[in-house]
Amino acid sequence: MDIRNDGLYFGDVSAEDLIKEFESPLYVYEEDTIRARARELKNAITYDNKEIKFACKANTNIEIMKVLKEEGMGIDAVSPGEIFAALKAGFEKDHILFTTNNVLWDEIEYAVSNDIMANLDSLSQLKMFGREFPGRDICIRINPNVGAGHHNHVITGGPDSKFGINYTRVDDIKEITRKSGLRIKGIHQHIGSGILDPEIFIKAMGVLLDTAKNFEGLSFIDFGGGIGVPYQENEERMDIRVLGKRIADEFENFCGRYGRELKLVIEPGRYLVAESGFLLGTVASVKEGEKHRFIGINTGFNHLVRPAMYGSYHQILHAGKPYGARESQVIAGNLCESGDTFTRDEEGIVDRDLPHFKEGDIVCICNAGAYGYSMASYYNSRPRPAEVLVKGSRARLIRRRETFEDIFKSSLGIM
Ligand code: LLP
Numbered sequence: 202m203d204i205r206n207d208g209l210y211f212g213d214v215s216a217e218d219l220i221k222e223f224e225s226p227l228y229v230y231e232e233d234t235i236r237a238r239a240r241e242l243k244n245a246i247t248y249d250n251k252e253i254k255f256a257c258k259a260n261t262n263i264e265i266m267k268v269l270k271e272e273g274m275g276i277d278a279v280s281p282g283e284i285f286a287a288l289k290a291g292f293e294k295d296h297i298l299f300t301t302n303n304v305l306w307d308e309i310e311y312a313v314s315n316d317i318m319a320n321l322d323s324l325s326q327l328k329m330f331g332r333e334f335p336g337r338d339i340c341i342r343i344n345p346n347v348g349a350g351h352h353n354h355v356i357t358g359g360p361d362s363k364f365g366i367n368y369t370r371v372d373d374i375k376e377i378t379r380k381s382g383l384r385i386k387g388i389h390q391h392i393g394s395g396i397l398d399p400e401i402f403i404k405a406m407g408v409l410l411d412t413a414k415n416f417e418g419l420s421f422i423d424f425g426g427g428i429g430v431p432y433q434e435n436e437e438r439m440d441i442r443v444l445g446k447r448i449a450d451e452f453e454n455f456c457g458r459y460g461r462e463l464k465l466v467i468e469p470g471r472y473l474v475a476e477s478g479f480l481l482g483t484v485a486s487v488k489e490g491e492k493h494r495f496i497g498i499n500t501g502f503n504h505l506v507r508p509a510m511y512g513s514y515h516q517i518l519h520a521g522k523p524y525g526a527r528e529s530q531v532i533a534g535n536l537c538e539s540g541d542t543f544t545r546d547e548e549g550i551v552d553r554d555l556p557h558f559k560e561g562d563i564v565c566i567c568n569a570g571a572y573g574y575s576m577a578s579y580y581n582s583r584p585r586p587a588e589v590l591v592k593g594s595r596a597r598l599i600r601r602r603e604t605f606e607d608i609f610k611s612s613l614g615i616m
Pocket of ligand 1: 259277355425469471472572
């Protein structure tokens with residue numbers, strides 16, 4: 202995104218022109234940013250036999266998934282819906298991993314019937330899987346007892362986490378797989394999301410590698426995702442080349458000890474798409490309240506839930522007058538809850554210095570490409586926005602704006 206005096210540009214297209222053509226609110230993605238992040242990451246990991254699997258829970262727009270496929274990525278899917286999207290986007294089955302958590306048998310069967318490897322995360326599921334599908338290739342998810350992340354909700358390793366089989370349970374895993382003939386081809390972990398400290402990633406990696414040496418037949422080790430991106434204007438970016446080299450070196454050393462070269466897998470979501478995406482909304486009303494100047498826009502936590510759910514900070518720009526004189530304002534959504542503000546932390550609303558907004562102005566919420574649309578809902582019965590992918594001077598509709606019929610089609614006509 203380019204901030205020019207007369208407004209914001211995505212590729213060569215202005216925010217104003219996008220709203221004129223596709224209406225408001227609108228999700229906009231820049232293709233070049235997605236490709237740049239994918240290439241950066243590929244180059245940073247200086248180990249050849251590797252696969253980057255896009256954790257598509259971050260964004261399941263099929264056209265965006267296709268871009269990542271073109272960049273050589275595979276897919277980490279956590280539901281049959283995500284497997285469906287991956288297959289529609291053209292990913293090959295052996296580049297999709299189904300990472301399960303508390304899934305009923307129908308979901309496992311969906312994956313197996315589509316020839317997609319299951320990544321099992323409890324001893325009970327491992328036993329059931331072994332009974333139904335003896336002799337199959339599987340991956341197992343380990344909890345390395347190390348966790349990290351930008352918020353408690355997204356820390357997925359450690360004693361409070363519901364994910365994975367504790368790394369101390371190697372004997373149980375071996376016993377179950379020996380009896381059923383299951384073949385452990387992969388070993389996996391994902392410790393959390395939004396990690397900006399390479400050391401914690403490397404520490405967890407050490408635990409997984411230590412665990413991996415107990416399994417002779419591996420072909421890959423998957424260290425999960427979690428690589429953070431800066432959300433605050435002055436936040437430091439993690440040096441991805443430093444992390445990539447550390448990961449590669451640790452892995453190469455391990456393969457030496459293991460006696461065989463294995464495939465290195467990581468599965469980032471946020472890193473690949475967060476910074477490519479923006480949510481544009483339009484100022485509907487301005488209210489000079491007792492304590493705050495409320496800028497009310499035509500979208501809310503139904504379309505981007507991260508501020509309301511985690512108190513997450515998202516940079517906000519005036520899409521028409523980015524350098525205008527600033528004043529203290531609160532950007533509020535249009536839902537019927539006080540928590541529906543985009544300038545907030547976990548405790549509540551926070552005023553932010555932003556260029557003066559008036560009715561009709563376009564507000565741009567940045568870093569919305571990951572966990573934006575994919576976490577959107579129909580709350581207050583508002584349809585979800587359209588999504589547009591920009592490359593150069595071309596803006597392409599990649600998901601149409603939904604209608605009331607889309608919201609209600611599953612209940613109309615069944616009574
Ligand atoms: N692999 C597994 C098994 C995961 O559960 C996740 C994310 C990832 C990979 C990708 O993590 P990433 O690279 O995107 O950090 N809704 C939250 C994030 C939840 C992440 C859940 N798991 C947010 O908006 O911050």
